[in-house]
Amino acid sequence: MKKKPVILGIESSCDDTGVSIIRGRDVLSNIIIHQKIHKKYGGVVPELASRLHDINITKAVKKAFLSARVTRYQIDAVSFTLGPGLIGSLLVGASFAKSFSMGLEIPLLTVNHIQAHILSHFIRNANVNNSYPKFPFLSLVISGGHTQIIKVNDFFQMEILGTTLDDSVGEALDKVARMLGFYYPGGPMIEFFSKNGNNKKFTFSKPIVNGLNFSFSGFKNDVSQFIIKKLKKNTLFIKHNLSDICASIQKIIAEILLEKVKKSVIYTGIYRIVLAGGVSANYEIRKTFMSFAEKHKKYEIFIPNKNFTTDNGAMIAITGLFKYERNIFDSLHVTPYSKFKTFSL
Structure with a gap:
């Protein structure tokens, strides 16, 4: 029987330090260390994030090896996030991965963060279907930094069909939450x-954006004006209506996302939809897409299990595995990038 490759995956694109070890498509360990300090600043502070990655990465790697019950000499290759993300945070992960690769003389594999979110569905039992999506499919990537619809023809052949023109959906939710x-x-x-809220209690306008692109700045401003107007009449409005406001906000967000996906299906003729990214953990979004698929049998929906929605090392490891199987190795001279780059190799 052919030996299954053992891959170490390192994720450090933002504020979560993720380290995972996989054997084939099976996860042996998946350690995530969260940085709670950013809460008091109202968002991720890049300099603090990189400093904490420097502290946490060794801890996470040790925990990953202990949990996986393997030694460093059993690792066949090391994969890490090259971008996009916070450059300081990326450099910490890149430096560790390069040192690990050099020290053990094993291949180095670089990974695109967005691509990894999509390919996390190819980890064994990583989604609620407990199956792998067949190519081609459409992926809705929704997170704190990205909102995109991507046509996926193969592991390494992807095409962006639509993207946000301003805020990502996760960023918009965080900004609206601050208003509350x-x-x-x-x-x-x-x-x-x-x-516990009534999601039909309040209505908000949906942005009109041509094609398959998104925009959430108008929605964010609509919520802001709504809250300001209501508070002028009743200073306790938020307190008395908080659950209904939150439920109504989530409903409109889910509808905006679903409508764009339906347009992308008409455009491509592909009915297989894969959700990915941290915001895909949202209950209302998951329920909306699953309910739609139940009513429209042509659609096949893949929703990740919640432990594979946020940034994690397992998604980096599985993407690294597919590169390893194709002998696509990277040089020690690669440089992390902060902004989005093409999926092409």
Whole structure:
């Protein structure tokens, strides 16, 4: 029987330090160390994030090896996030991965962060279907930094069909949450308070954007004006209506995303949809897409299990695995990039 490659994956694109070890498509360990300090600043502070990655990465790697019950000499290759992300944070992960590669004389594999979110669905039992999506498919990538619709023809053949023209959906949720008095990250707080709310209580305008692109700045401003107007009449408006406000916000966000996906299906003729990224953990978005697929049998929806939605090392490791199987190795001279680059190799 052919030996399954053992890959070490390192994710450090933002504020989460993720380290994972996989054997083939099976996850042996998946360690994530969160940086809670950013809450008091209302967002991620890049300099603090890189400093904490420097402290946390060794801890995360040690925990990953202990949990996986393998030694460093059993690792066949090391993969890491090259970009996009915060350059200081990326450099910490890159430096560690390069040193690990040199020290053990094993291949180095660079990974595109967005591509990794999509390919996390190829980890065994990584989504609610417990199956792998077949090519081609459309992926809706929704996170704190990205909102994109991507046509996926193969592991390394992807085409961006639509992207946000301003804020990402996660960024918009965090900014709206701040208007409601929540601390960063605010998206999960909106979800929490929405559970007992009436999502039809308040209505907000949907942005009109041509094609498959997104825009959330208008939506954000609409919510802001709504709150300001209501507070002028009643200073306790938010307190008395918090759950209904949160539920109504989530409903409109989910509808905006679904409508764009439906347009992308008409454009491509592809009915297989894969959700990816941190915001895909949102209950209302998941429910909206699953309910739609149940009513429209042509659609096949893949939704990641929640432990594979946020940034993690397993998604970096699985993408590295596919490069390893194709003998696509990288040089020690590669340089991380902060802004989005093409998927082409």
